[in-house]
Amino acid sequence: MQKVAILTFHRCINYGSYWQARCLAEGVGSMGVEAILLEHTSSRVNRAEWRCAMQPLLPAVTPKDDYPLYKAKIRKFFRSFAALPLSSPFSLEDPATMDDYPLVLVGSDEVWNLRHPWYGGYPLFYGEGLRCGRIASYGATFGSLGASERLDGWAEKLRRFSHLSVRDLHSERIIRDRLGLEPELVLDPCLQFPEAITASTDHRNREPYVAVYGHSFPIWFQKTIRGWAADRDYRLVSIGYRNDWTDEQWIDAGPEDFAGFVAGAEAVVTNFFHGCVFSLVNEKPFACVLSDYRTNKIRDLAMTVGADRHILTEETDPSTLNFILDNPLSPAISERITSLRRTSNAFLSHVLQ
Incomplete structure (x- = not known):
């Protein structure tokens, strides 16, 4: 069975980030391949993520009585992370030790957002340093990055991707304007593969x-x-x-x-x-x-x-x-989502061939 690696923000203390990673892994896995989430690690990212999880309302200070609750929330996330289909860990800053894969899917989430407070600027999410035969994106986004902001060569790295898909019109415009390419517009994995969510x-x-x-x-x-x-x-x-x-x-x-x-x-x-x-x-x-x-x-x-x-x-x-x-x-709305599911499924099927 072919192995497909997924590169995303799967360890964020955020409900959406967790579920989009899980839904994409399970959804791709249902299409006849073995899907694995790339376990990139970084002490810098961990510190920033956990600090934000404990003080999410900054500049408002977290009330003292809420600290045990946020800690309990983090522990529940850690238990859920442990059940995900994870690769062998490797350094986000130096991915040379990651395993080789025939295909890496980059996304979903804000993987191309250079303004992300702790993930922004890591070349790995633009395909740099990935050990694989092919690179494609599924539902990736530039997030809050402005359409007029300088990308200073970052966008050019995306030309190495065999297939490009995004989950929003803003990201679609950036790729079209900067690269002259037409990415596929696809659904967020939670909408594309909701089975694990609805079973809860x-x-x-x-x-x-x-x-x-x-x-x-x-x-x-x-x-x-x-x-x-x-x-x-x-x-x-x-x-x-x-x-x-x-x-x-x-x-x-x-x-x-x-x-x-x-x-x-x-x-x-x-x-x-x-x-x-x-x-x-x-x-x-x-x-x-x-x-x-x-x-x-x-x-x-x-x-x-x-x-x-x-x-x-x-x-x-x-x-x-x-x-x-x-x-x-x-x-x-349901009719439109159903139509986009067909388009998104066709895109993934083509990528996985």
Whole structure:
């Protein structure tokens, strides 16, 4: 059986990063190959990742009582990481000791974001130093990197890839403008291969609740959501992070907890990309507000699947919020996702030949 290695951010203390890595590995593995996640290691990256996991709301200081909860959350992630199909470890800074593979898939996640606070600037994610016969990308993105920012030769490294695919229109434009190439637009692995997510245990035995995923929401959004929830007697439950404006905090939830939690919610409120993705996977009504760091990927996801009206601004009419959270998702969204699954599957099948 052919081995295919996947290079992504699989050890981030982040629900979306974990699940996109797992879903891609399991999804590719279901296509008749052995999929392995490349276990790149870096003490520098680990320190930055764990520091962020303990103090995710900077510049706001983490309350003392929350530290044990964030530690428990990290331990749950470590247990989930250990169950992933991992390669032999090698240094992110010096990958010469990594095993050889016929094919390496780079992505999903912000693997090409040179502005990422700790992964940005590592040549490995642009294919430099990979020991393999071929390199391709699946659902890669430049994230918050501006379309006009200098890439200083980085984009040229992507010419070595045999096949290029991205998960957002912003990244598609960068490759088209800088390289003159047309990458395939594909779904995030969580939307493309949702089976592991939907198999997770949900929490429907709880009282009706709304899942709140993200942090640093604008005040106007907090007030709007609180008013809507109060009118319907829904509890607002924040998962993974503290949001004092919600009714309940579930900070120490692990990746599997998160999947089940979203599945059992009446609706989802978020400012994170994978908050939107998991809403779509579970066909949950959702409302999202943009943040500077995540604008590109959230905006493009909504545009790609036809969920633009689920992105709110301070000028949004309250009746729009009521409509999108009180009603099922438009059937047109599911139809668009189904169509993109066919395209994404065809791309992967071609790459794996």
